[in-house]
Amino acid sequence: MYVVHNRVESIYSLANFIRRICPNARLGVAHGQMGEKELEQVMTRFMHHEFDVLVATTIIENGLDIPLANTLIVNRADRYGLSQLYQLRGRVGRSNRRAYAYLLIPSDETLTPIARRRLAAIREFSELGAGFRIAALDLELRGAGNLLGGQQHGHIEAIGFDLYCQLLERTIEELRSGEVQPEVETAINLKVDLKIPADFVEEEVQRLRLYKQIASSRTEAEIDSLYRDLEDRFGELPLPVRNLLEYARLRILGRARGVTSIERTVQGIDIKFHETARIDPERIVELVGSGNGLTFAPPATLRLKAGPSRAGLFSSIENILREIA
Numbered sequence: 001m002y003v004v005h006n007r008v009e010s011i012y013s014l015a016n017f018i019r020r021i022c023p024n025a026r027l028g029v030a031h032g033q034m035g036e037k038e039l040e041q042v043m044t045r046f047m048h049h050e051f052d053v054l055v056a057t058t059i060i061e062n063g064l065d066i067p068l069a070n071t072l073i074v075n076r077a078d079r080y081g082l083s084q085l086y087q088l089r090g091r092v093g094r095s096n097r098r099a100y101a102y103l104l105i106p107s108d109e110t111l112t113p114i115a116r117r118r119l120a121a122i123r124e125f126s127e128l129g130a131g132f133r134i135a136a137l138d139l140e141l142r143g144a145g146n147l148l149g150g151q152q153h154g155h156i157e158a159i160g161f162d163l164y165c166q167l168l169e170r171t172i173e174e175l176r177s178g179e180v181q182p183e184v185e186t187a188i189n190l191k192v193d194l195k196i197p198a199d200f201v202e203e204e205v206q207r208l209r210l211y212k213q214i215a216s217s218r219t220e221a222e223i224d225s226l227y228r229d230l231e232d233r234f235g236e237l238p239l240p241v242r243n244l245l246e247y248a249r250l251r252i253l254g255r256a257r258g259v260t261s262i263e264r265t266v267q268g269i270d271i272k273f274h275e276t277a278r279i280d281p282e283r284i285v286e287l288v289g290s291g292n293g294l295t296f297a298p299p300a301t302l303r304l305k306a307g308p309s310r311a312g313l314f315s316s317i318e319n320i321l322r323e324i325a
Helices: 008-021 036-047 082-089 113-124 131-142 161-177 204-215 220-234 239-256 281-288 310-323
Strands: 002-004 027-030 053-056 071-074 100-103 187-189 259-265 268-273 294-297 301-304
Touching: 008 027, 008 053, 027 036, 071 082, 082 100, 082 113, 187 239, 204 220, 204 239, 220 239, 239 259, 239 310, 259 310, 268 310, 281 294, 281 310, 301 310
Parallel strands: 002 053, 002 071, 027 053, 071 100, 187 259
Antiparallel strands: 259 268, 268 301, 294 301
16 A cells, blocks of 8 residues: 655654554655665565555656555645646556555645646546546646746756757757767858848848848758748849858758868868768769869868859859768
């Protein structure tokens, strides 16, 4: 049997009270402030049926599977959340034995309206598969939360929602693939004019929004969509705007290939790779030997010797990045 009392400072007093009224019951106590070995010893003894009653905090909420435990008593159940009560109730009834869950509360008149709804729900939703209905009601009672507000630990607003989403996306991809990819950002300096002219987009706020939209693009499809949208809204794109969009395209291509920088120098165009960039060496050898003015020099730099004209600057670099993929 479990007895849940979520107050460490008074849990031993409750345990002593249970010993007085049930002197023949073998009793153990478990809470999160115990040492790791001591807690493990108590839980192991309970699993081996050396205890009849385990007085514990909500530390038992998840992960326990003890089929012989068929009775749960939750002290002051009005202080628990709905999902928490649902998890605690799931600690019993894990075998073919009939199970019982008793929720102890003070006088009904002292309960808040939300506490009454929580207790009514945990009593009503007892059939198999009721977890979704419990979660939906819990969302209704507690609200969806405040993802960006100051109540959150860490203050997401300090890094911005866009960066937060990028970090989240990156972490999910690492968990999915099982590989930790280095964060590579491509710095580009081609010495060309990059801007949205005031005579092309008159409103300053709108220009800032377009800059942000271009900078946050993550795929070539988004760049192509921006081309179409801008031409549809403002007419033919001036050269500085086209340069800006092509900069964004190169940044996307470079990031995907582990390129740390693309720089125009007096010698030509230098494309430098991160040390962990996944590049096929044989493909690099083929490109260098193709007679297109490409050379490769340490450390991990691919150079286009003859600097292309401004008209073919972006297309030349894009072709090289596509070829090495």
